[in-house]
Amino acid sequence: MTTAVRFDRRLIAPMILGSILNPVNSSMMAVALIPIGLAFGAPPAETAWLVSGLYLATAVGQPVVGRLIDIYGPRRLFLAGTGLAGIAGVLGMVAPSLWVLVVARVLLGLGTCAGYPAAMYLIRRESDRTGQQTQAWVLTMLSVCTQTIAVIGPTLGGLLIGAGGWHTIFSVNIPLSLASIVLGALYLPGTEVHKGQLKSIDFTGIALFTAMLITLLLFLMHPGGGDWYLLVLTATAGTGFVIRELGAPEPFLDLRVLAGNGPLLATYGRTLLFYVVAYAFLYGYTQWLEEGRGLSASVAGLLLLPLSGTSVLVAALTGRRVEVRGKLVAGTISLIVSCVLMTIVGAGTALWLLAVVAVLMGIPQGLNNLANQNALYHQADPARIGSSAGLLRTFGYLGAITASVANGGFLGANAGTSGMHHLAVFLLVIAVVLLAATLVDRSLKKYGKEEIRGSHHD
Template structure:
């Protein structure tokens, strides 16, 4: 039986579960060389261990959110953590790289249940804890940010002490711990759908779900260029399947994704646009700067890791302050302030066209971490107040997909700008793009208004 008098523990467990997705998306980077050697792979093939996780996460987040809305967040969280634990217990014994990629995809699906489930549970947990919703949402955001920051460090330590298999094994106790605590401390699912399996399947809009997943995966594969020479074919197919998805959703009741409602919910759409564009700016720095420091500055990987650490560390430190400011001044004021700081931080990164002096890099990465913590937290709260309570799961899932879209778009553009060479001049061009995107995100933030009923 659930002990609903301990919401603090439940939020902590949800934060652990939420951290598993960014943790596993980042710490695998340090294992690519070892995987290449163990399975005798080329560089292009080994990257599928990352691509499989990204594709499954991006497509799975909205689906998992919809399931949390329909059948209950605690039930879905339990399923997700169990899937992670079982998959990660089996994966170390796999001797086929394709199966390892499948295991990574299943991990992504399992970890994708955590964030939407947490957002759905926030209302009841914050009521039980007698705190504003900003507090648990802030803790969940900190888990996301800190896990992504420590991922490469944790991954490097595990691979050096053990082997790539340890990257799977570490998830087993974490997933089981989160599962057991949520089962004991989170409120029971109430008011969710029940009935015969046949009825539930018939009302689940399976063709709509499949069309959504396929169109998104085709678009992501085009952006990632996973099949060189077929990018435009994949993009065209994504548009066709996406159009069929929209046609289906406008006619089916109840739809997997209510496009009419989404079209009428301007605040929610603006939150998504803000987060996509903002994520693009952030990942320009997160992915582009290390390459500049290593190739143009000739710094070794260890030093680059230390120089980049303030970016994520500062964002974690800023999050609690951001929560307090939102409670005092509101989401919109903090969001606008955060994106203005983002523009200033992006402009300051232009100084690296003049010098790659390590203390300067250290200061600039710390400054860039401030808007990341502020805008991520404000966007998270903006999502919460913009979405209807009964649709917060799927809304949260789409929100996480926006992060992936921004990150992958930034990665593609970095490849374009660094194509002629990784140097300070091309970094300067990227900073100009970051400034343009920052201006766009300022406009979108100014347009956002908290819904009157929220």
């Protein structure tokens, strides 16, 4: 009688800790911008770089670090990244000026890039080692933890600021970094590095990709005015990137393989569209609750708790099923219904109906994020799972930045009901396109034919 080979559960703690570093730093800043602005006498246009700096660093860094993980394995990159996050936390605590604080946020963005690609790499490695095609329970745990920390981040940040000022939101990185380093050093597997591997890294491709993405993101953050030259720079860098990658013997992103992987490209596209709606709702709806509906910040926060609770519950209940297409369809239909309700709520709408909107928006948060993550796990080239996972996060941040632009355009300085209704119509269109893109993707049907055996094999 043979004993089943099981997933190495010692990997779970460093995987989770590394993966939550990015969402906790991203979400806590939402409640810190005003006190930081007051502390340094900085206007919103300057404090906005505390958010944009992390977005830029993460959107560019995730696929780059992910590719390095594919080459070198997760251990070195994980330890270096989480160590950098700790250093950035210290710098943020003692920052004498706003722009030093922005540097700390950029370092945080870079330092937190390794967590998620490393986790996906390890899940794929363990699947190969154990002979199990999927590890749905681990994927679900990863998704639930990152979602949970993202939605409770503002509440946690508010408590920390109330207890010790805005500096405290940077201090949380120190214990998280130390714990990640200790657990990573103890349990993450080492990978032998050969002398020729450094030469095989496509530094030119990485540089062109970085230039292309930074100029595109800078334009998306400020699409008006005289910044059209950024699109010219994006197109120039993009052209050079394509030429380089098509001719490189070991490209940073294998465009031939990527272009031929329609299902994976569709997953990236769905992720971008979903994040546009999700982030525009999270920030736009909250802003309207306070300014348009006239609620206090605490009451608005309480009305969003059903969103987080629903998303975590739905992900936990459905996570052990391999099903991808059904989750995406159900989640996107709920997204559409919530957008429709947003078009009819107003200054006199009952609180229970406002909470219902949040519940309906929580369903796709639980279903779509998990389904897209599971789809990528099956669709990506196993040898490039790290860079593929990092690129998924890049498309998510593209959606988040697009959502920020949409909120600014529709809500303006005062988030009135009329502006929120126009935003809702825009989001409804995006959600309908997302549903259509899901329905026509026949490749999704093959995921979910079998039930995950879960703990019987784990």
